Amino acid sequence: MPSKTAAPRRPEAPGPAGSHLSTPASLRRLYPYVRSALPQLLAGLLSALGASLVALAIPQVLRYVVDTYLTDVDAGASLSDLVWPIVLVLGLGLAEAGFILLRRTLVMFPGTRVESDMRMGLFRHLQDLPQAFHDRWPGGQLLSRIVGDLGMLRRWLVFSAIQLVVSVLTIIVGTVLLITTAGWLGLIYLAGAIPMTIIAFTFSRKFRVVARRSQEQLGELANTVEESVHGIRVLKAFGRGRDALRGFSGEAAQLRETELSKANTQSKLVQALQIIPESTLAIAMVVGAFLVANETITIGAFSAFFLTAAIMNGPVVDLGMTLAMTLNARTAVDRYFEILETPNSMADPDHPDEAGTPASDKGSHVRLRDVEFQYSDAAEPLLSHIDLDLPAGTTTALVGLTGSGKSTLAMLIPRIFDVTDGSVEIDGVSVRGMRRSDVRDGVAVAFEDPTLFSASVRENVLFGVDDALDHAEKERLMHEALEVAQAAFVYELPEGVDTKIGEEGLSLSGGQRQRLALARAIASRPRVLVLDDPLSALDVTTEEAVSRRLRQVLDGTTSLVIAHRPSTVALADRVAVLENGSIRAVGTHSELLATDAHYRYIISTLEEDAQEHGIGHFEDLPPAEGEADETDRSAGVDDEAKGARL
Numbered sequence: 001m002p003s004k005t006a007a008p009r010r011p012e013a014p015g016p017a018g019s020h021l022s023t024p025a026s027l028r029r030l031y032p033y034v035r036s037a038l039p040q041l042l043a044g045l046l047s048a049l050g051a052s053l054v055a056l057a058i059p060q061v062l063r064y065v066v067d068t069y070l071t072d073v074d075a076g077a078s079l080s081d082l083v084w085p086i087v088l089v090l091g092l093g094l095a096e097a098g099f100i101l102l103r104r105t106l107v108m109f110p111g112t113r114v115e116s117d118m119r120m121g122l123f124r125h126l127q128d129l130p131q132a133f134h135d136r137w138p139g140g141q142l143l144s145r146i147v148g149d150l151g152m153l154r155r156w157l158v159f160s161a162i163q164l165v166v167s168v169l170t171i172i173v174g175t176v177l178l179i180t181t182a183g184w185l186g187l188i189y190l191a192g193a194i195p196m197t198i199i200a201f202t203f204s205r206k207f208r209v210v211a212r213r214s215q216e217q218l219g220e221l222a223n224t225v226e227e228s229v230h231g232i233r234v235l236k237a238f239g240r241g242r243d244a245l246r247g248f249s250g251e252a253a254q255l256r257e258t259e260l261s262k263a264n265t266q267s268k269l270v271q272a273l274q275i276i277p278e279s280t281l282a283i284a285m286v287v288g289a290f291l292v293a294n295e296t297i298t299i300g301a302f303s304a305f306f307l308t309a310a311i312m313n314g315p316v317v318d319l320g321m322t323l324a325m326t327l328n329a330r331t332a333v334d335r336y337f338e339i340l341e342t343p344n345s346m347a348d349p350d351h352p353d354e355a356g357t358p359a360s361d362k363g364s365h366v367r368l369r370d371v372e373f374q375y376s377d378a379a380e381p382l383l384s385h386i387d388l389d390l391p392a393g394t395t396t397a398l399v400g401l402t403g404s405g406k407s408t409l410a411m412l413i414p415r416i417f418d419v420t421d422g423s424v425e426i427d428g429v430s431v432r433g434m435r436r437s438d439v440r441d442g443v444a445v446a447f448e449d450p451t452l453f454s455a456s457v458r459e460n461v462l463f464g465v466d467d468a469l470d471h472a473e474k475e476r477l478m479h480e481a482l483e484v485a486q487a488a489f490v491y492e493l494p495e496g497v498d499t500k501i502g503e504e505g506l507s508l509s510g511g512q513r514q515r516l517a518l519a520r521a522i523a524s525r526p527r528v529l530v531l532d533d534p535l536s537a538l539d540v541t542t543e544e545a546v547s548r549r550l551r552q553v554l555d556g557t558t559s560l561v562i563a564h565r566p567s568t569v570a571l572a573d574r575v576a577v578l579e580n581g582s583i584r585a586v587g588t589h590s591e592l593l594a595t596d597a598h599y600r601y602i603i604s605t606l607e608e609d610a611q612e613h614g615i616g617h618f619e620d621l622p623p624a625e626g627e628a629d630e631t632d633r634s635a636g637v638d639d640e641a642k643g644a645r646l
C-alpha cells in the first residue's frame with residue numbers, strides 16, 4: 001500500500017540546499033545556464049519595457065489635447081486639429097502591441113533552451129550518482145524536480161522575471177511622471193509605496209515557506225502515483241485499491257490545503273497592492289480638485305495624473321503575482337541545486353588507472369581482498385573480512401541463507417556499491433582506481449528481478465554491446481544470446497525482435513523477462529559475468545535448456561553466480577559459502593558437502609525447496625553439449641566439482 005505502509009524515504013540532506021541564501025543570491029545560481037541566453041532575454045526585457053513606456057506616453061498626449069484644445073476655449077480648436085493626436089495615440093497603441101509580440105518571440109526560444117539544458121544537466125547527474133543516492137531518494141521527488149520545477153523556472157524566466165523588472169521600472173518612471181506632471185499629487189501616490197513595501201516583505205517570508213511545502217508535497221504525491229502505478233498488480237491482487245485511493249486523497253487534500261494557503265497569502269498581497277494605490281488616488285482626487293481650483297495644476301495635468309495612475313495600476317498589481325512566481329522559482333532553484341550539488345561519492349578518480357590486462361582469453365581475474373561493506377543507514381557492516389578469489393574463466397556459485405548479503409557482495413564487483421574497506425580488484429587493478437565506465441565495460445550483470453526498458457527486444461538485448469560494432473556483428477551477438485537464454489519466444493512476437501516490450505517489459509512473463517535480461521548480459525561478451533539467481537523464474541524444462549547452453553558460455557568467462565537452486569549451484573566449478581557477513585568456506589560442491597555443516601544445511605534447504613516446487617536437482621541436470629570432450633578450464637577447476645555437477 002503505497003502511502004500507508006511504505007513511508008516515503010526522506011533525503012538525508014540536513015535541509016534544502018541554498019535555503020540560507022537570499023532570494024537574489026539563490027536565483028543568481030542560474031547564471032551559468034542563462035548566460036548564453038542573456039542577449040535575447042535582455043532584448044525581450046527591452047521590448048517589454050518599450051511596451052510599458054509607450055503605454056505611459058499616451059496620457060501625456062491626452063494632457064496636451066485637454067490643455068491645448070479642450071480647456072483653452074480661445075484657441076478655437078477644430079476637429080481637424082485632433083487628427084494628429086489621434087494618429088499619435090493609434091501609433092503608440094500599435095507600437096505597444098508590436099513590442100509585446102517581439103518580446104514573446106525573443107524569449108520563447110532561449111527560455112526553452114535553458115529549461116532543456118538544465119534538465120539534461122540534472123538527468124546526467126542523476127545517472128552519475130551512485131545507487132546509494134537512488135536508494136535514499138524517492139522517484140516522485142526527482143520526477144517533480146526534473147519536470148515540474150524546471151517548467152516553472154522557464155515560465156518565470158521568460159515571463160515573470162522580465163515582468164518583474166518591467167513593472168518596477170514602469171512604476172519608477174510612472175512615479176517620476178506623476179510627480180513632474182502633478183507635483184504634490186505624485187508625492188501622495190509615492191507615499192503609498194511605504195506600506196506596500198512592508199507588506200511585500202512580510203508576504204515574501206510567509207510565501208517562501210508555503211511555496212517550498214507545496215513543491216515538496218507535489219513531489220510526494222508524484223511518488224505515491226509512481227508507487228501505485230508500479231505496484232498496480234499487487235494493489236489489485238490484494239484488493240487494496242481503495243486504501244491506495246484513500247492514501248492518495250489524503251495527500252492530495254494536504255496539497256490542496258497548502259495551495260489554498262498559498263493562494264490566500266498571495267491574494268492578501270494583491271488586495272493590498274490594489275487597495276493602497278486606490279486609497280492614495282482617493283486622497284489625490286480631493287487634493288487635486290483643490291489644486292485645480294487654485295490653478296496650481298492644470299485640468300490636463302490633473303487628467304493625465306489619473307490616467308497615468310490607472311496605467312500604473314496594472315504593473316503594481318502584477319508585482320504581487322510576479323513576486324509570488326519569483327519565490328516559487330527560488331524554491332525550484334533550491335530544489336534543483338539540492339540534487340545537482342549532491343556530491344558524487346563514487347566519482348571517477350582524477351588520474352584513473354588503466355584497466356588491467358585480462359589474465360586469460362577466458363576472462364578477467366577478480367579478487368576481493370579483506371572487503372568490508374556497510375549500508376550508510378545500517379548500524380554495522382553487512383560484510384566484513386571477505387577474501388574471495390575468482391580465477392579467470394572459472395564459475396563460482398555464491399550460496400548463503402536469505403539476507404546473508406549475497407546480492408550486495410555481487411554488486412561490489414561492477415561498483416554498484418563501493419566497499420567501505422578493503423578492495424575489489426579486476427586483473428590486479430582496484431575498481432575504485434579505475435573509471436567506472438572501464439569497470440562496467442568489462443562486467444555484465446543479470447539481476448534476479450530484471451528491469452527491461454520500453455524499447456524493442458533488439459535494443460534491450462544489445463543494451464551493453466559496444467556501439468562501434470557493425471550491424472552484422474551485433475545481430476550475430478543478439479541471436480546467439482537469445483539462443484543461449486532460450487528466448488526464441490521473441491521471434492513469435494508481433495514484430496519479432498523489433499517488438500517494443502512496454503514499460504519495464506511488463507507485457508512479458510517473469511520467466512521471459514528473466515531470459516531477456518540473461519541474454520542482455522551474455523550479449524555484451526563481458527570478461528566478468530555476475531548472475532544474481534538468473535534462472536529463478538524459469539520452469540524445469542526451460543531451466544534445463546538454459547543451464548545446458550549457459551554452462552558453455554560460462555566456460556569462456558569469469559562468473560559469479562548467486563544460487564538459490566541446486567541446479568544453479570551445479571553450473572559452477574566451485575562454491576563460496578557466505579555466513580554472518582563473511583566467506584565461511586570455498587570449495588567444490590562435494591568437498592563442502594563432506595566438510596561443511598552449514599553448506600549441507602543450505603543445500604538441504606535448497607533441495608527441499610526444489611522438491612516442493614518441482615524444480616531441478618543436481619542429478620537432474622543434463623550434461624552440456626560436447627562437455628565430455630572438454631579439457632579442464634583452469635587451475636581453479638576441480639574434477640570432483642564436475643563429478644558432483646553431473
Ligand SMILES: Nc1ncnc2c1ncn2[C@@H]1O[C@H](COP(=O)(O)OP(=O)(O)OP(=O)(O)O)[C@@H](O)[C@H]1O
Binds near residue numbers: 377382405407409
Ligand atoms: N539499500 C539497502 N540499504 C540498507 N540495507 C540494505 C539495502 N539493501 C539490502 N539491505 C540489507 O542487506 C541485507 C542483505 O541483503 P542482500 O539482498 O544482499 O541479501 P541476499 O543474501 O542476496 O538475500 P536473498 O537471498 O534473500 O536475495 C538484508 O538484511 C537487507 O535488508
